[in-house]
Amino acid sequence: MLSKENVKLEAFNVNTLSEVIHERRSDILGKLLYDVVLSYQERLLVEDLGDRYSRQRKEASFSCPVCSGRVFTRKGKRNRIFKSVLGRTILSIVQVQCKRCGLRFCPYKDIIGLVYRGRISEGLKRRQMSLTCHVPYKKAKDFIELCLGVSVSPKVIREKIDKESDLIRLKALTVSDDVVYQDSTKVKAGSKERGVSIHLAITARPDGGVSGRNRMQKRLMFLKSGNSHSIRESLKALNPKAIVHDGDMDLSGCASKLQRCLWHLPHQLGYFLWLDGLSFEDRKPYVKELIDILYQSRTVRIMKDRYRNLIDKLRRENLTSALTHLERAEGEISTSKENYFDYHTVSPVEREIREINRRADVGARWSVPGVENLLLVKTYERLNGP
Numbered sequence: 001m002l003s004k005e006n007v008k009l010e011a012f013n014v015n016t017l018s019e020v021i022h023e024r025r026s027d028i029l030g031k032l033l034y035d036v037v038l039s040y041q042e043r044l045l046v047e048d049l050g051d052r053y054s055r056q057r058k059e060a061s062f063s064c065p066v067c068s069g070r071v072f073t074r075k076g077k078r079n080r081i082f083k084s085v086l087g088r089t090i091l092s093i094v095q096v097q098c099k100r101c102g103l104r105f106c107p108y109k110d111i112i113g114l115v116y117r118g119r120i121s122e123g124l125k126r127r128q129m130s131l132t133c134h135v136p137y138k139k140a141k142d143f144i145e146l147c148l149g150v151s152v153s154p155k156v157i158r159e160k161i162d163k164e165s166d167l168i169r170l171k172a173l174t175v176s177d178d179v180v181y182q183d184s185t186k187v188k189a190g191s192k193e194r195g196v197s198i199h200l201a202i203t204a205r206p207d208g209g210v211s212g213r214n215r216m217q218k219r220l221m222f223l224k225s226g227n228s229h230s231i232r233e234s235l236k237a238l239n240p241k242a243i244v245h246d247g248d249m250d251l252s253g254c255a256s257k258l259q260r261c262l263w264h265l266p267h268q269l270g271y272f273l274w275l276d277g278l279s280f281e282d283r284k285p286y287v288k289e290l291i292d293i294l295y296q297s298r299t300v301r302i303m304k305d306r307y308r309n310l311i312d313k314l315r316r317e318n319l320t321s322a323l324t325h326l327e328r329a330e331g332e333i334s335t336s337k338e339n340y341f342d343y344h345t346v347s348p349v350e351r352e353i354r355e356i357n358r359r360a361d362v363g364a365r366w367s368v369p370g371v372e373n374l375l376l377v378k379t380y381e382r383l384n385g386p
């Protein structure tokens with residue numbers, strides 16, 4: 001492939017040589033691609049039409065789209081521009097003419113993967129889409145252009161992401177006999193000033209500690225915006241063994257077992273005590289006591305008894321917001337310990353929430369489906385990808 005015509009050098013030097021080859025890779029490798037694709041089609045033509053210049057009349061494996069005729073003659077070839085990871089290259093597709101009605105067409109377009117919308121390779125689109133999951137559309141386009149010498153318009157990538165997210169949604173995921181960790185975050189999208197909530201549900205298991213770091217194997221179950229009714233329905237559809245959540249939404253009935261995040265529960269208590277009028281200093285002992293109850297109790301029985309005592313204390317002291325908070329969570333404080341869940345907080349999902357915020361906070365206001373689709377593809381690729 002490397003000939004004097006396509007690589008000219010002043011003096012021999014591997015650095016310049018590699019740069020020159022890289023610079024000209026579209027020409028060099030494009031020529032290879034052109035030859036392989038054309039000779040493959042010519043082989044098919046011999047099978048379908050017989051040898052060139054032979055007088056035999058052979059029936060082809062394909063038929064004329066207009067008259068269904070099956071006898072054809074060769075009618076040269078047409079060039080097509082093809083954008084791929086090799087850059088902008090040219091491919092040739094052979095043409096035939098129908099003996100009966102005279103129609104000219106390219107019979108092998110589909111076989112070689114060059115359908116009308118296929119002038120941009122899937123591999124190129126996929127690479128640019130993966131990058132778009134991390135950086136803005138325009139930046140991803142510039143990076144791909146720099147690295148591959150060719151890129152795809154943001155509009156094409158948007159369509160690709162929409163298609164990809166539809167495919168992900170079609171996969172009916174259920175998690176029977178597994179614990180789901182659920183959390184949500186606000187992103188700046190839609191017409192409402194506060195934006196929309198993006199909810200996600202994942203499963204998580206420890207994946208063996210590598211050099212002291214706790215690794216997790218996570219799987220995305222869903223990522224969507226929507227009101228609490230539709231989130232509850234989605235959670236129910238997963239049919240999980242249990243749900244660990246932060247208590248922002250009432251999830252009763254969504255799973256047979258529920259667990260409040262043991263990090264959120266005491267920290268939210270601080271907020272409710274503030275609503276009840278307590279100063280920062282006065283709130284501290286209650287929060288400390290609850291943390292001690294949740295983390296230091298020797299048995300679940302003791303934990304529940306101490307929790308009840310704290311509730312009674314709040315009632316006596318007429319701290320009604322804090323009281324309601326603890327009462328609402330009372331049945332969901334020890335599920336994870338009694339059933340030996342791997343995690344007692346929503347921390348497995350919080351890392352994903354941070355990733356989502358990092359991509360969504362770009363200063364622009366998103367459309368709701370636009371941001372939801374992008375975040376779905378991004379998170380799915382991160383967690384469920386190969």
Ligand SMILES: [Zn+2]
Pocket residue numbers: 064065066067068069098099100101102103
């Ligand atoms: Zn015809």
